[in-house]
Amino acid sequence: MTLNLKSMALAGVGALAVLLASGAAQAQSTTLTLLIDNGPQTVPVFEAYVAAFEAANPDINIEIETRPGGGEGDNIVKTRLATGAMADIFTYNSGSLFQAINPQQNLLPLTNEAWQANVQDSFKSVVTSAGDVYGAPYASAMGGGILYNIPLYKELGLTPPKTWDEFMANNEKIKAAGKVAVIQTYADTWTSQLFVLADFYNVMAAVPDFAEKYTAGEAKYASTPAALQGFERLQQVHDAGYLNEDFGAANYNDGIRMVATGEGAHYPMLTFAVGAIEEISPGNTANVGFFAQPGNSADANGLTTWMPDAVYIPKTVSNEEAAKKFVAFVASPEACEVRNATVNPTGPYLVKGCELPAEVPPAVSDMLPYFADGGNNGPALEFLSPIKGPALEQITVEVGSGIRSAADGAALYDEDVRKQAQQLGLAGW
Numbered sequence: 001m002t003l004n005l006k007s008m009a010l011a012g013v014g015a016l017a018v019l020l021a022s023g024a025a026q027a028q029s030t031t032l033t034l035l036i037d038n039g040p041q042t043v044p045v046f047e048a049y050v051a052a053f054e055a056a057n058p059d060i061n062i063e064i065e066t067r068p069g070g071g072e073g074d075n076i077v078k079t080r081l082a083t084g085a086m087a088d089i090f091t092y093n094s095g096s097l098f099q100a101i102n103p104q105q106n107l108l109p110l111t112n113e114a115w116q117a118n119v120q121d122s123f124k125s126v127v128t129s130a131g132d133v134y135g136a137p138y139a140s141a142m143g144g145g146i147l148y149n150i151p152l153y154k155e156l157g158l159t160p161p162k163t164w165d166e167f168m169a170n171n172e173k174i175k176a177a178g179k180v181a182v183i184q185t186y187a188d189t190w191t192s193q194l195f196v197l198a199d200f201y202n203v204m205a206a207v208p209d210f211a212e213k214y215t216a217g218e219a220k221y222a223s224t225p226a227a228l229q230g231f232e233r234l235q236q237v238h239d240a241g242y243l244n245e246d247f248g249a250a251n252y253n254d255g256i257r258m259v260a261t262g263e264g265a266h267y268p269m270l271t272f273a274v275g276a277i278e279e280i281s282p283g284n285t286a287n288v289g290f291f292a293q294p295g296n297s298a299d300a301n302g303l304t305t306w307m308p309d310a311v312y313i314p315k316t317v318s319n320e321e322a323a324k325k326f327v328a329f330v331a332s333p334e335a336c337e338v339r340n341a342t343v344n345p346t347g348p349y350l351v352k353g354c355e356l357p358a359e360v361p362p363a364v365s366d367m368l369p370y371f372a373d374g375g376n377n378g379p380a381l382e383f384l385s386p387i388k389g390p391a392l393e394q395i396t397v398e399v400g401s402g403i404r405s406a407a408d409g410a411a412l413y414d415e416d417v418r419k420q421a422q423q424l425g426l427a428g429w
Contacts, residue, residue: 030322031061035080035087037073037309038066041343042091045138048342053329060322062089081106086314088323094126094135094307095383103129108313110134113324115331118352120375126307126383135310136331139339140347140356142306143367144198144380145292147259147267147274150362152179153289160291160366162298164233171242174265181242183264184400185255192396194268195237195293196230200381201304202295203227211384217421217428222410229296231406231413234399248401253280260284268293270306274363275346290363292370302376303367307383308350386424389416 036046043066050062065087067073074097080086081101092098101107109132110116116124116133127135146167148160156177161167171181185191203210206226213219221227237243244250244264252273259267260281267273277285292303311330313323329335336354339345345356347364348371356364370377382388392413399409421429 029059029061030319031063032089032319032322032326033063033065033087034326035065035067035077035090037069037091039069041139045339045342046091048338049138049330049335052334052338053326056329057325060325062326077101081314084316086316088317088319089311089313089326091138091309091311094123094137094310095379096386098127098135098310099129099386103134103312104132106314107134108315108317108320108324110136110313110324110327113328115328115351119331120350120352120371120377122305122375122377122379123307123350126379127310127312135312136327137308137350138311138330138335139308140345140349141308141367141371141377142347143271143290143292143370143377144194144200144304144306145268145271145290146198147269147271147363148289148291149259149262149265150287150289152262152265160289161294162301164294164296166298167294168236168240171237171240171266175240175242179262180244180258180264181266182237182244183250183255183258183267184237184243184247185250185252185267186248186397186401187251187254189393189397191252191255191269192234192400193393194270195234195400196392196396197380197382198268198293198304199230199233199295201292201302201376201378202229202300203381204378205295205297205300205302211381214381215385215387215421215426217418217426220410220414221417222407222414228406228410231396231399231410233293234396234409235402235406238400238402243400256280260288262287271347271363271367274361275344277361285361288361288363290366300376302378303370304380305370305377307379387417387421387426389413389420391416 036042046064050064054062067076077092078101111133123137124133127133156173158170158173161170174181203226207224210219210224210227255267256273256276257280258264260277261284271290277288292301294301311327313327317323331351333353336349336351340357348368395409395413398404399406418429
């Protein structure tokens with residue numbers, strides 16, 4: 001009997017040890033929630049990020065939640081932040097929409113994290129509020145500029161221009177050879193905006209505080225010569241007869257096809273179009289290069305960039321240390337390698353040490369010099385100001401079609417901007 005009692009006691013001690021060990025293991029395991037949009041590239045990339053991170057950090061588990069994109073997803077993010085129900089980590093826009101989620105009130109500052117030293121300043125500027133940086137990039141950037149046909153350039157002995165005068169000289173040679181110099185596709189009105197929007201690096205080079213003064217109602221397109229030039233350049237290519245005859249009826253797909261096949265030499269566009277070339281014009285991706293919209297000075301030549309979304313941590317995070325560890329991974333070269341293996345990149349990364357695959361389309365590799373060593377690049381105006389008048393694409397169609405002068409178009413856009421700024425309740429308007 002005594003022996004049996006002793007055995008039972010030993011068994012009890014053993015069971016208790018197992019329970020204690022199990023409890024310790026559970027105590028060491030952290031579970032984080034991650035809210036992402038349900039985009040076709042976002043989901044597989046973050047599934048791959050999480051798998052790689054968990055393999056290197058077995059004590060941290062991450063559960064992915066998805067939300068819709070667009071306005072519905074935007075409302076979900078704002079509601080969850082407002083109610084304190086946000087996930088431990090979440091993805092959201094950079095730029096003006098980032099400012100709209102009250103980062104100082106809702107987010108953890110990431111300014112002093114060691115990995116920030118490797119993030120390009122051009123990205124930091126679009127996730128900064130009141131001097132603190134709140135986000136990390138998880139994708140590559142896009143450029144706004146001009147796609148060009150490489151074989152046609154070689155045939156005519158041309159080189160990519162670094163000034164607007166050089167660009168117009170190239171156009172004249174292309175026109176003289178009987179080719180379409182500049183493709184425009186105004187059936188899709190949004191494509192008419194590029195000469196204005198992609199010129200913003202040149203605006204900032206001339207007027208560094210333009211975005212700030214523009215937002216405050218102190219700077220206008222019509223009365224700021226550097227800003228007016230985008231409209232003037234749109235008018236110049238039309239007035240010089242450089243456009244395709246069907247510019248009013250051609251659409252985006254036509255523009256991609258024309259520049260890919262050499263039917264036209266230049267197509268003002270965002271570099272996300274690189275991903276569409278193979279689908280629209282199979283076999284011609286290698287025939288399309290890219291350069292930034294030229295300005296007045298070769299020394300100040302640079303690229304207007306459209307920044308990726310960011311990863312953020314709300315102040316309601318359940319485990320700050322673990323969440324910061326995941327964000328640090330997302331902003332690392334290792335994560336870029338994971339992304340490369342999961343989806344095709346369409347632009348350069350914004351983290352030092354991140355490299356694109358060995359083989360990328362020429363239009364993507366052409367962007368890299370603008371990002372080297374900190375690079376000559378800067379964010380588009382929409383990432384620095386909440387104001388973008390809704391009528392811009394209609395106005396740029398009119399200017400680009402010769403219906404309205406550049407000066408009149410800029411003045412009309414200033415009025416469009418004024419109405420929107422008043423709707424937003426901005427001071428100074």
